[in-house]
Amino acid sequence: MSELTFEQMLEDSIKTIHSGEVVEGTVIDVKADEIVLNIGYKSDGILTRNEYTNDASVDLTTVVKPGDTMEVKVLKVNDGEGQVVLTYKRLAADRGNKRIEEAYNSREVLKATVAQVLEGGLSVIVDEVRIFIPASLVSDTYERDLSKYAGQEIEFVISEYNPKRRRYIGDRRQLVAAQKAELQKELFERIHEGDIVEGTVKNVTDFGAFVDLGGADGLLHISEMSWGRVEHPKKVFKVGDQLKVLIKEISGSKIALSLKFDDANPWKDAAEKYAVGNVVTGKVARMTDFGAFVELEPGVDALLHVSQISKEHVEKPADVLSVGEEVTAKVVDFNEADRKISLSIKAMLVPEAGQEESDEDVVSVDIDAVIAAQEEE
Numbered sequence: 001m002s003e004l005t006f007e008q009m010l011e012d013s014i015k016t017i018h019s020g021e022v023v024e025g026t027v028i029d030v031k032a033d034e035i036v037l038n039i040g041y042k043s044d045g046i047l048t049r050n051e052y053t054n055d056a057s058v059d060l061t062t063v064v065k066p067g068d069t070m071e072v073k074v075l076k077v078n079d080g081e082g083q084v085v086l087t088y089k090r091l092a093a094d095r096g097n098k099r100i101e102e103a104y105n106s107r108e109v110l111k112a113t114v115a116q117v118l119e120g121g122l123s124v125i126v127d128e129v130r131i132f133i134p135a136s137l138v139s140d141t142y143e144r145d146l147s148k149y150a151g152q153e154i155e156f157v158i159s160e161y162n163p164k165r166r167r168y169i170g171d172r173r174q175l176v177a178a179q180k181a182e183l184q185k186e187l188f189e190r191i192h193e194g195d196i197v198e199g200t201v202k203n204v205t206d207f208g209a210f211v212d213l214g215g216a217d218g219l220l221h222i223s224e225m226s227w228g229r230v231e232h233p234k235k236v237f238k239v240g241d242q243l244k245v246l247i248k249e250i251s252g253s254k255i256a257l258s259l260k261f262d263d264a265n266p267w268k269d270a271a272e273k274y275a276v277g278n279v280v281t282g283k284v285a286r287m288t289d290f291g292a293f294v295e296l297e298p299g300v301d302a303l304l305h306v307s308q309i310s311k312e313h314v315e316k317p318a319d320v321l322s323v324g325e326e327v328t329a330k331v332v333d334f335n336e337a338d339r340k341i342s343l344s345i346k347a348m349l350v351p352e353a354g355q356e357e358s359d360e361d362v363v364s365v366d367i368d369a370v371i372a373a374q375e376e377e
């Protein structure tokens with residue numbers, strides 16, 4: 001029997017490898033973009049950053065160190081320079097595919113950090129498998145700007161699994177909808193009409209503001225924003241404002257809100273302040289052809305009929321008054337039930353010498369007509 005040479009024995013002691021084979025290696029050197037491994041073959045294996053992860057920003061020196069062992073997959077036995085080309089990413093992806101398949105079949109909720117915000121949705125990576133979440137499946141309402149999700153950890157389920165086409169679709173919308181439904185159920189079990197609750201302004205429109213109550217939105221109508229007059233909701237509120245609101249009415253899934261708290265109701269002591277005969281001062285808030293409405297305090301307006309502005313004939317209130325002007329007048333009618341007050345400047349004027357003050361001079365307008373005019377307004 002012939003003796004084997006040292007070279008032959010060395011050759012026999014070194015294992016053979018094949019492309020696609022999974023091998024274990026020991027890290028012998030690591031740079032920011034490359035790892036060198038001893039895989040028990042005559043040549044060392046090279047694992048580039050590109051074949052380690054899909055994240056191009058990773059510094060490999062922060063994830064492995066010399067002496068670490070890891071499983072890798074052989075891409076090429078010889079790269080032309082005698083080195084073995086390895087991949088960790090694809091091996092992880094193979095295993096990740098299995099993980100994603102199991103999650104798809106079991107409807108498991110997965111969690112991952114958003115790796116990329118794309119024009120049409122979000123991209124996340126689970127075990128080196130890239131999953132796409134279309135914009136329509138990101139939330140239960142369409143969001144045009146998805147930039148706020150960059151770097152954010154989100155939960156989702158796999159709604160489509162197609163490894164042959166490498167198509168993996170995630171769905172966050174159904175989780176958001178389910179969570180909101182649960183919060184809504186809890187909210188409606190907790191709240192009642194007359195409760196005062198906290199909320200956050202979610203949207204402001206021409207007719208009111210929608211307030212997030214933590215499970216459902218309530219509508220704060222412009223007419224319920226103040227006891228006084230609100231010109232436009234956007235001049236009073238902005239998105240994100242925190243409010244304490246009164247639950248005025250619950251009808252099915254609709255919640256009507258109000259900021260008209262009883263303790264701030266300006267009409268609660270109006271009967272005393274604005275009793276017939278009292279002299280009051282206010283500012284002209286708006287005018288019509290038949291009279292001027294005077295704000296006595298926020299939430300309390302009174303009608304100064306055109307016939308009660310002066311002893312002389314006045315064609316239109318705007319001929320002698322202007323919005324914002326302060327006027328002093330006498331209360332000639334107070335209707336608490338309808339919350340209507342009528343004023344008269346003429347009733348305060350002293351009669352000229354030789355003239356006797358008559359009831360007609362004091363009040364020359366039919367009170368019912370005044371009330372009707374207020375109702376028209």
